[in-house]
Amino acid sequence: MTQENKLIIASRESPLALWQTKHVQSVLKEKFPELDVEILGITTKGDKILDVTLSKVGGKGLFVKELEAAMLEGKAQFAVHSLKDVPMTLLKPFVLAAVMKREDPRDCFVSQKYERLEDMPAGSVVGTASLRRELMLKARFPHLKVEMIRGNVGTRLSKLDAGLYDGLVMASAGLKRLGLSERIRSLIPPEVSLPAPGQGAIGIEAVEGDEVTLQYLSTLNDEETRLCTRAERAVSCAFGGSCQVPLAAYATIEDGQMFLRALVGNHMTGEFVYSELTAAADTPENNAEVIVRDLKEKGAERLLREVLNPA
Numbered sequence: 646m647t648q649e650n651k652l653i654i655a656s657r658e659s660p661l662a663l664w665q666t667k668h669v670q671s672v673l674k675e676k677f678p679e680l681d682v683e684i685l686g687i688t689t690k691g692d693k694i695l696d697v698t699l700s701k702v703g704g705k706g707l708f709v710k711e712l713e714a715a716m717l718e719g720k721a722q723f724a725v726h727s728l729k730d731v732p733m734t735l736l737k738p739f740v741l742a743a744v745m746k747r748e749d750p751r752d753c754f755v756s757q758k759y760e761r762l763e764d765m766p767a768g769s770v771v772g773t774a775s776l777r778r779e780l781m782l783k784a785r786f787p788h789l790k791v792e793m794i795r796g797n798v799g800t801r802l803s804k805l806d807a808g809l810y811d812g813l814v815m816a817s818a819g820l821k822r823l824g825l826s827e828r829i830r831s832l833i834p835p836e837v838s839l840p841a842p843g844q845g846a847i848g849i850e851a852v853e854g855d856e857v858t859l860q861y862l863s864t865l866n867d868e869e870t871r872l873c874t875r876a877e878r879a880v881s882c883a884f885g886g887s888c889q890v891p892l893a894a895y896a897t898i899e900d901g902q903m904f905l906r907a908l909v910g911n912h913m914t915g916e917f918v919y920s921e922l923t924a925a926a927d928t929p930e931n932n933a934e935v936i937v938r939d940l941k942e943k944g945a946e947r948l949l950r951e952v953l954n955p956a
């Protein structure tokens with residue numbers, strides 16, 4: 646059981662994960678000066694497997710399992726994640742206790758040679774690890790060569806600097822958090838690269854019934870980000886919720902209305918279907934359902950069958 650005055654956070658040990666965890670630690674300390682907040686660093690299987698595409702070795706769950714074990718053993722009370730990496734459905738007794746205010750959700754272009762993707766000549770090599778970004782590149786920039794890149798943000802930048810790629814597409818939030826904004830050559834608008842569900846948001850996972858911890862964490866929740874990411878994650882969930890699926894979903898809220906956009910496609914051919922919707926902000930799952938129905942009517946299931954069983 647949680648002591649009233651002390652919380653331990655389970656965190657992956659990559660620089661980005663530790664930055665996010667320390668950020669949560671400092672926000673909690675500011676809100677509750679009497680609270681002792683410590684960090685337990687854990688290296689996950691997802692951090693160790695670096696030689697193949699994440700989608701081939703089991704996906705998002707690889708980054709959370711060891712952190713969940715620490716919570717079950719009482720070694721930590723909660724875990725801080727990039728929401729993008731949190732599986733769509735958490736198993737009992739785990740719950741998504743809070744979603745913090747989102748940082749810039751856009752992808753960005755990083756390169757030593759070019760300012761924008763549009764400036765790259767035919768045959769240039771672009772590195773990315775996600776099927777969603779590969780799909781975007783195949784669809785909009787078919788003259789570029791897409792190559793897989795893995796590893797944490799620093800590793801990817803070193804590979805770029807070593808000349809293995811002419812440019813990279815990555816999340817701007819990760820670079821900003823690590824103090825590497827100067828590496829961003831240009832931000833890619835959502836119309837060109839629609840972000841992944843939850844991109845740029847920090848999700849906090851805790852254990853159901855641990856009311857003391859849940860109470861503290863509820864103060865970190867940003868309701869607007871929560872509503873947007875509920876819709877985005879519900880779209881992903883309807884298509885299997887894994888990173889084996891080239892899928893994007895991005896919601897914003899203005900004047901009580903949610904603008905939800907989503908696409909699904911085949912990253913090998915660049916073919917995709919797109920849907921968008923403006924609807925009430927407080928019905929995220931319903932909004933997702935409408936978008937999903939429209940995507941299916943446009944052929945989403947055929948595209949995903951092609952992806953999962955390539956000819």
Ligand SMILES: NCc1[nH]cc(CCC(=O)O)c1CC(=O)O
Binds near residue numbers: 730843847
């Ligand atoms: N999949 C890895 C990952 N998980 C979260 C981020 C960046 C931060 C975020 O989107 O919240 C990244 C790096 C990237 O996609 O370039």
